[in-house]
Amino acid sequence: MKITSAHGSGGRDSALLMRDIFGRRFSNPILDRLEDAAVLDSSPFTHGRLAVSTDSFVVTPLVFKGGDIGKLSVCGTVNDLLMVGAKPLYLTCGFILEEGLDVDLLDLVAASMAETAQVAGVSVIAGDTKVAGYGGGLCVNTTGIGVVPPEREVSAAGCEPGDAVLLSGNLGDHHACILSARMGVENEIKSDCCCLYDITDALYAAGVRIKAMRDVTRGGLGTVLNEIAASSGCAVSLREEDIPVDEAVRGFCGLMGLDPLYMGNEGKMIAVIDGRDETKAIKAARKTQNGKNAVLIGQVATGNGVSMQTRLGGTRRVDVLYGEGLPRIC
Amino acid sequence: MDIESAAVLLKSYDGPRISVMEVCGTHTAAIFNTGVRSLLSPKIRLISGPGCPVCVTPTTFIDRCIEIAKTENRVVMSFGDMLKVPGSRVSLAGARSEGGRVEMMYSPFEAVARAKRDPGTTFVLAAVGFETTVPAYALAIEEAAALGLENIRLVTALKSVLPALKWVSENGEADGFICPGHVSVITGADAYTQLAEKYDKPFVVAGFEGEHIVAAICAIIQALSGKRGVVRNLYPSAVSGEGNLKAQAVIDKYFERGSAFWRGLDAIPDSGFYLREEYARFDGGGRELGDDGAMPSGCLCGDVIAGRADPSECLAFGGACLPENPLGPCMVSAEGACGIWYRGAGSEGW
Numbered sequence: 001m002k003i004t005s006a007h008g009s010g011g012r013d014s015a016l017l018m019r020d021i022f023g024r025r026f027s028n029p030i031l032d033r034l035e036d037a038a039v040l041d042s043s044p045f046t047h048g049r050l051a052v053s054t055d056s057f058v059v060t061p062l063v064f065k066g067g068d069i070g071k072l073s074v075c076g077t078v079n080d081l082l083m084v085g086a087k088p089l090y091l092t093c094g095f096i097l098e099e100g101l102d103v104d105l106l107d108l109v110a111a112s113m114a115e116t117a118q119v120a121g122v123s124v125i126a127g128d129t130k131v132a133g134y135g136g137g138l139c140v141n142t143t144g145i146g147v148v149p150p151e152r153e154v155s156a157a158g159c160e161p162g163d164a165v166l167l168s169g170n171l172g173d174h175h176a177c178i179l180s181a182r183m184g185v186e187n188e189i190k191s192d193c194c195c196l197y198d199i200t201d202a203l204y205a206a207g208v209r210i211k212a213m214r215d216v217t218r219g220g221l222g223t224v225l226n227e228i229a230a231s232s233g234c235a236v237s238l239r240e241e242d243i244p245v246d247e248a249v250r251g252f253c254g255l256m257g258l259d260p261l262y263m264g265n266e267g268k269m270i271a272v273i274d275g276r277d278e279t280k281a282i283k284a285a286r287k288t289q290n291g292k293n294a295v296l297i298g299q300v301a302t303g304n305g306v307s308m309q310t311r312l313g314g315t316r317r318v319d320v321l322y323g324e325g326l327p328r329i330c
Numbered sequence: 331m332d333i334e335s336a337a338v339l340l341k342s343y344d345g346p347r348i349s350v351m352e353v354c355g356t357h358t359a360a361i362f363n364t365g366v367r368s369l370l371s372p373k374i375r376l377i378s379g380p381g382c383p384v385c386v387t388p389t390t391f392i393d394r395c396i397e398i399a400k401t402e403n404r405v406v407m408s409f410g411d412m413l414k415v416p417g418s419r420v421s422l423a424g425a426r427s428e429g430g431r432v433e434m435m436y437s438p439f440e441a442v443a444r445a446k447r448d449p450g451t452t453f454v455l456a457a458v459g460f461e462t463t464v465p466a467y468a469l470a471i472e473e474a475a476a477l478g479l480e481n482i483r484l485v486t487a488l489k490s491v492l493p494a495l496k497w498v499s500e501n502g503e504a505d506g507f508i509c510p511g512h513v514s515v516i517t518g519a520d521a522y523t524q525l526a527e528k529y530d531k532p533f534v535v536a537g538f539e540g541e542h543i544v545a546a547i548c549a550i551i552q553a554l555s556g557k558r559g560v561v562r563n564l565y566p567s568a569v570s571g572e573g574n575l576k577a578q579a580v581i582d583k584y585f586e587r588g589s590a591f592w593r594g595l596d597a598i599p600d601s602g603f604y605l606r607e608e609y610a611r612f613d614g615g616g617r618e619l620g621d622d623g624a625m626p627s628g629c630l631c632g633d634v635i636a637g638r639a640d641p642s643e644c645l646a647f648g649g650a651c652l653p654e655n656p657l658g659p660c661m662v663s664a665e666g667a668c669g670i671w672y673r674g675a676g677s678e679g680w
Contacts, residue, residue, distance in 0.1 A: 183436045254538065257356055257664060259363060305676075312540035313337065314365020319673045322653035326410035327436065328356060328665050 003101040008131030017129060021103070025110040026117075026124040030090075038125040044089055045147050051086035053077055054143040061181050062105065062138065066173075066190035069140055070109035072266055074116040077144040078195045079215040083269065085154045085204075086146030088197070091117060092126040093142045100136035109138070120195040152204070158211045159232035162275045163300040168199055168268050168285060169293035171221060172249045175263035179327065180252065189248050194267035199291040206284035209274035216270060220262035223320040225306045228272060235303030238318065240310045242297045257328030262321040272300060336544045343371040343551060349503050350374065350550050351637050353495065354381030354510035355665025356538055362674030364540030366547075374547065377503065377637040378667035380494050381510045383459045383487075384411045385635055385659040385666045386592040390619040391487045392417035395456045398485065398614070399430035406485075407435045407444070408456035411663045414656065416626065422456070438470035445474065445482040452481040454614050457488055461516040464488050464603050465577045468584040471605070471612050483614030486604055489590055492521060493601035497592075499529040502637045506532040506550035508543065511565060516581075518573025519563040530559040537565045584609055591620055593659060594632035631658035634667050641668040648672060 006013040023031070030038050057073040067075075074091065081088040093113065097106065117124055122144070173192040180187050196215065203210055212232075214224045221243075229236045245253070245260045253260055267290060273281050278296055285294035298308075306318040331339070352358055358378045361367060367376065380386050396417055399406040406422065413423040413434060426432040435441060441453045457467050467484060474482045491513045498504065509522055514535045522533035532553035536546035542564060549562045563569055581603065590602025597620070605613045625632050629651065630644035641647050641660065651657035653669050660668035 179436075184439070257359070259359075308365075310363070310365035310540060312333075312364045312366065312369065312544070314368040314540070316363060316365045316368075317674060317676060319676070322669070322673060323414070323664070324410060326664060328411070 001103040002099070003097045003103060003106065003131060004099055005131050007097065008129065014129065021107050021110050022127055025107070025114040026127070028123045028125070030123065030125045040090065040125070048147040048149045051081050051084050051146045051148050052143065053080040054141065055080060056139060056141040058139050059178065062109065064181050064191055065177050067193035067266070068109055068112050069138065070112035071116045072193050073140040073142045074113050074120065074122070075193055075195045075266060076217070077142040078120045078122060078197065079269070081144045081146040082196055082200045083213040083215055084148060085152035085210070085213070086148045088120060088122045088144055088146040090125045090145040091122050091142050093124055093140060094128045095130070096139045097129060097131050098133050098135040098137045099131060100134050101138055102136070106138065116195065120197055154210055154213055156212045156214065156228045156231040159228055159234055159272045159300045160211070161234055161300055161302045163211055163272050164275045164278045164296055165225070165236060165238070165298045165300065166271045166273055166281050166285060167216070167221070167243065167295055167297045168196065168270070168291045170244045170246045170249065171216070171265060171268065172245055172253060172260040172263035174266040176249045176252045179256065183327070185252070187248055187252065189246070189252060192265055192267035194290050196267065196269050196290055198288040199269065199285050199294070202284040202288050202291065203271060203281055206280050208277045208281040208284065210271055211274065212272040214270055216265045216268040218264045219321045220260070220264060221270070222261040222306065222318045224270060225318065226320045229304060229306055232300070233304070235301045236298055236306045237301050238298035238306065238308040240308050242295050244293055244295055261318060275299070331545070331548060333541050333544065336548045337369055339548055339551070340370050340374065340544060343373055345373065345551070345555065347373050348375070348505045348551065348554060349377050350506050350508060350547055351377045351379045351498065351502065351504035352508040353379035353491065354513065355663070355667065355670065356511060357508055357543065358667055358670045359665070360538045360540070361543060362670055364543065366540055366543050369544070370547070377640070378634065379498060379637055380592060380595060380635045381460070381491060381513070382660070382663050382665035382667070383463070383489060384415055384663035385631065386489065386594065387412070387415065387458050387487045387659070388591045388593045388619060389416070389418045391485070391616070392422060393419070394615065394619060395422060395454070395485060396420065396425040396430060398454050399425050399432045403450065404452050404454055405431040405433060405444070406454050406456055407433050407441045409458065410434045411665070412456055412458055414662045415659045416656065438467050439473065441482060442470050442473050442477070442479065445479050446477060449481055452483060454483045454485055457484045457486045459488055460491050460510070460513050461581070462512045464581050464585060465516070468580045471584055471609060474612065475609070480611065483612055484605060484616070485614040486602070486616030487590070487619070488585070488603040489592070490587065490601050490603065492517065492525070493598045494592060494595060495525055497595055497598050498637060499525060499531060504531070504637055505554060507534065508546045508550070509533050509535045511536065511538055511568070514565070514569045514573070516574050516577045518571050519561055519569050520571045521573065522561045526559045526561050532558060533561045535561070535563045535565045535569050537568065588617060592635070594625070594635035626657050629658035631660045631668070634660050641671040644668070648676070
């Protein structure tokens, strides 16, 4: 069955979509009331501050190696909450469906969202569906709500000279996976799409003093570290040999003229931590599933900007990403 | 020579001043990414060559593509890097915001697929590239012909690097060349022999790792103090003497050579690839696109492409000309020297 404009009418077809797909996949006591708005018990929020984040997701192809737009839309928003030290609790989701979309594909996406949300410990408590245009695609917006415990204080502006930079794993997997699919290049590269709660939980549980966290999404590591350096009024120095990139991804980047430092990831983060907690942090991160390849890649120093000691022994300035990071022609 | 002794040689070099041209943008990017410049003696100058297909594409080509994009039932398909390059009035991206139908493609085969699905629209490829990309256009035309499609065209600004190297050897300042890596895979290392002998300059084929580039510069220094006009292939894992004969054959089947205008250089004989007479039904023009006159006012891209000036010598560099708001083509492309210099060294330049 395909999505038609009737599914966006608010009538019986919309109700069936809600019952058969979203209601079935996301079922929980708050959503199941099917009221106009979700009504939340305020008790989780009494000890701590409220964190809210929203993100919209557009990706071609909708299903890729290692994930799909549904998983992506949950991980992206959950990770944004985690990066401010929050415990994610609730998600809302808005779907823009194009006419011609296969209903089975929508169900697959919803199932994937539900599974990812369950693993991350969040409930989908409100949602909306609209049908627009013809093309068979879909976009998702998710908004996440979480709570930041009183003792946690993380901010991109909070870094100081002497702090260490921890990266949770290999760079470039998601970008290389999506680009391979779009360009029809056959390879085994999988997206790293995942929720990073296991790493943040492990770091906090180990008592690591975390100054700042960022998920390394669009713009890549280079852009994220420049933002942190600028916000904190410090410099960041990196060691190229410590920055992990999978061999297949490195080969693909070489072929396409792309730099892993500027490639998007969907399951990687950096944490800037008190330099004295280096050993504790790396031990804790490496015990987790999503942080098993975690490494310390550099330090915060006095000065400004981001620089890198290259494998060859030279130095390189690492700027923000300009433009879109397109494959080369030549 | 191991990498340590090569590094010592480059840092302590105290012979005559030399200029080494890295012809292709991928090498320019690799030089910044690996920090090679920080390892060189001040007597070794690296200059960036004309090896960015986007940068050498004349404004007349962009203007022509914009004109097509604004014609009914025509869609122009272009690689992403071309979209922001200024034409005489606006870029292709600018034309799109004015209602022109311009779409970004990752591969020419996307246009074939679109043409098959939508027979009422003619898909016009803004065909830009060197020997590395030309075979993909040839194979796309082969597929279009096999499918019997009549709604696909190429506007060509496809170029061959070797005639441009001849021009640079005669008009530029380079004492030796790091040959374009990917182009060499297609042409083979032997293709440079004639140029090396005629102009008595070393041509070294190298890969893109820092070690490869260091080795190539050492090989050029060694050649300059001995037999100068030599070709050295330091990238034998990818580049053979004769090159990729299959790719050469497919280029030759669909394209013939003719004079082409290189932005910043000149009209160079035999440096353009144009569709052969047999495939005229796919030909959307290109031969007629000539000299577009001056660069934008205050832009030194012409001198940068020819290796006569470093990007940082341009007064607009990092001021009036920035990656997010480029004045000239070399600041736009990921392979353009100015953009790479700006990203790699900041507004002060190297």
